[in-house]
Amino acid sequence: MTAQKSLVIRVYFTLALAILPLFTFAQERNEKHTSLEEAEEEFNATEMIMHHIGDAHEWHFFGEGESSVTLPLPVILYTENGLVSFMSSEFHHDTDGTHIVEKDGMRFVNLHEDIYKLDEGAEVVEFDAEHHPVNASKPWDLSITKNVAAMFLTVILMILFFSVGLARHHKKSKSAPKGFNNVLETLVLFVRDEIAIPQIGEKKYMKFMPFLLTVFFFIWITNLMGLLPGAANVTGNIAVTVSLGLFTMLIMIFNGNKDFYKHTFWMPGIPTWVKPILAIVEGLGLLIKPAALMIRLFANITAGHIIILSLIGLIFILENAGIAGVSVPFALFITVLELLVAFLQAFIFTILSALFIGMAVEEHEHH
Amino acid sequence: MDLITPEIGLFFWQTVVFLVLLFLMAKFAWKPILSSVKNREESINDALASAENARKEMQNLRSDNEQLLKEARAERDAILREARELKEKVITDASEEAKVKADKIVADAKRSIELEKQSAMAELKNHVAELSVEIAEKIVRKELSGKNEQHQMIEKMIGDAKLN
Numbered sequence: 001m002t003a004q005k006s007l008v009i010r011v012y013f014t015l016a017l018a019i020l021p022l023f024t025f026a027q028e029r030n031e032k033h034t035s036l037e038e039a040e041e042e043f044n045a046t047e048m049i050m051h052h053i054g055d056a057h058e059w060h061f062f063g064e065g066e067s068s069v070t071l072p073l074p075v076i077l078y079t080e081n082g083l084v085s086f087m088s089s090e091f092h093h094d095t096d097g098t099h100i101v102e103k104d105g106m107r108f109v110n111l112h113e114d115i116y117k118l119d120e121g122a123e124v125v126e127f128d129a130e131h132h133p134v135n136a137s138k139p140w141d142l143s144i145t146k147n148v149a150a151m152f153l154t155v156i157l158m159i160l161f162f163s164v165g166l167a168r169h170h171k172k173s174k175s176a177p178k179g180f181n182n183v184l185e186t187l188v189l190f191v192r193d194e195i196a197i198p199q200i201g202e203k204k205y206m207k208f209m210p211f212l213l214t215v216f217f218f219i220w221i222t223n224l225m226g227l228l229p230g231a232a233n234v235t236g237n238i239a240v241t242v243s244l245g246l247f248t249m250l251i252m253i254f255n256g257n258k259d260f261y262k263h264t265f266w267m268p269g270i271p272t273w274v275k276p277i278l279a280i281v282e283g284l285g286l287l288i289k290p291a292a293l294m295i296r297l298f299a300n301i302t303a304g305h306i307i308i309l310s311l312i313g314l315i316f317i318l319e320n321a322g323i324a325g326v327s328v329p330f331a332l333f334i335t336v337l338e339l340l341v342a343f344l345q346a347f348i349f350t351i352l353s354a355l356f357i358g359m360a361v362e363e364h365e366h367h
Numbered sequence: 368m369d370l371i372t373p374e375i376g377l378f379f380w381q382t383v384v385f386l387v388l389l390f391l392m393a394k395f396a397w398k399p400i401l402s403s404v405k406n407r408e409e410s411i412n413d414a415l416a417s418a419e420n421a422r423k424e425m426q427n428l429r430s431d432n433e434q435l436l437k438e439a440r441a442e443r444d445a446i447l448r449e450a451r452e453l454k455e456k457v458i459t460d461a462s463e464e465a466k467v468k469a470d471k472i473v474a475d476a477k478r479s480i481e482l483e484k485q486s487a488m489a490e491l492k493n494h495v496a497e498l499s500v501e502i503a504e505k506i507v508r509k510e511l512s513g514k515n516e517q518h519q520m521i522e523k524m525i526g527d528a529k530l531n
Contacts, residue, residue: 054369055377076376110368141376148380155388162396170403174410188400209401210393218388243381302370344428 005121014333045313049304052058053233053305056113058088058145061230073149078140150232154222184235199354204361216350236301247292256360289356298346304338
């Protein structure tokens with residue numbers, strides 16, 4: 001009985017391992033995963049986690065190899081011969097750089113989600129000691145990746161919620177909205193009354209409301225969407241947060257008034273010899289403040305995803321289905337925590353942006 | 368590590384998407400939403416202010432009313448007091464007048480009674496005198512109907528006269 005039971009568990013385990021989307025190894029495993037030992041050797045938690053939190057050229061949901069359920073997305077490349085585009089399905093789910101796509105007389109491979117243009121005659125990308133490709137080049141990759149597609153989804157949701165939903169209600173009637181629109185309006189007012197007005201001040205907050213509201217809801221909705229199974233990790237991607245941080249920095253720099261720059265680069269009221277030192281510190285602060293925003297959002301969201309994936313990965317690392325009894329509730333707890341973090345990070349990003357903008361536009365008392 | 372190297376493509380798309388989103392939301396969502404919320408808040412504030420005004424006016428009215436009521440009550444009291452005084456005065460006046468009249472009537476009655484009495488007495492006296500005369504006449508006529516009696520009478524009268 002016990003032997004049978006453990007066999008059943010082992011079969012389940014093998015199945016679970018097979019279902020777990022380890023795309024990078026998909027083809028390899030299709031060829032030769034027969035024994036459990038080999039499957040165990042193949043499981044690499046770091047690869048699995050990195051794959052899940054990284055960007056991809058196709059939107060994979062479940063399954064593996066040719067039978068997987070995947071949304072193909074357009075690959076857009078800017079090469080020296082101009083723009084080239086084709087659907088990601090042409091790679092046939094290959095991310096090992098083995099499947100060559102020929103387009104406009106150029107040959108491309110997808111190696112760990114980086115797309116390389118192979119030189120004449122080359123079949124496989126080869127690297128030198130410094131990890132530079134020797135027989136291929138990297139074109140500018142402007143593909144609509146999984147993250148970009150998820151971003152579009154957030155945009156569509158926001159337009160549906162606010163433009164089609166709430167704004168239309170306001171056009172039609174003067175009364176306070178009901179139901180979901182009321183929730184949205186409460187959130188809009190939360191951003192206005194708890195973030196914008198206290199940080200920027202009654203006089204000037206209106207100018208920055210569109211940015212603050214957009215950034216708040218964009219981050220929040222994207223964070224929440226990122227918690228869905230099979231969703232993209234958009235706000236946990238550094239390129240996304242760099243872009244968002246830059247917006248805050250540019251708004252801060254372009255809206256800074258004379259007083260702000262005077263206080264940044266030639267602080268009044270201190271000895272002259274301290275002024276240059278402080279100017280360097282404050283000048284760096286202009287960069288560090290938005291950089292901190294960018295890192296905070298990226299790190300928090302990525303860390304949350306890594307924890308959940310690690311807990312699930314634990315089942316496979318310890319080779320024991322019983323671990324699921326512990327790690328699944330724990331992962332559930334972390335997921336619920338992530339719901340809070342999703343809001344918190346959106347709130348923190350927005351309130352700090354508002355704070356920095358508020359500092360830049362503040363009217364100083366003249367001493 | 369891949370994780371902390373920003374990809375140009377994603378950065379590009381994020382920037383484009385965010386700018387487009389910012390533009391669309393600012394124009395078609397935030398502006399109408401915020402302006403109508405502001406309008407609503409202003410109208411709520413106006414409504415509150417006017418309610419406050421109405422309340423104050425109400426209070427003023429109520430205090431006016433109370434003042435009026437107080438005055439009315441005072442006036443009523445005054446009127447009542449006056450009426451009561453008037454009533455008493457009327458009653459006392461009337462009773463005094465009545466007493467005077469009654470006294471006069473009584474006095475008149477007494478006087479007329481006196482007069483009547485006197486006249487009645489006078490008449491009675493006359494009657495009595497006449498009756499006495501008649502009686503005397505009748506007696507005398509009877510006494511003096513015979514010669515003897517006349518003599519006896521004269522004798523007696525003379526005797527009486529002697530005695531006197």
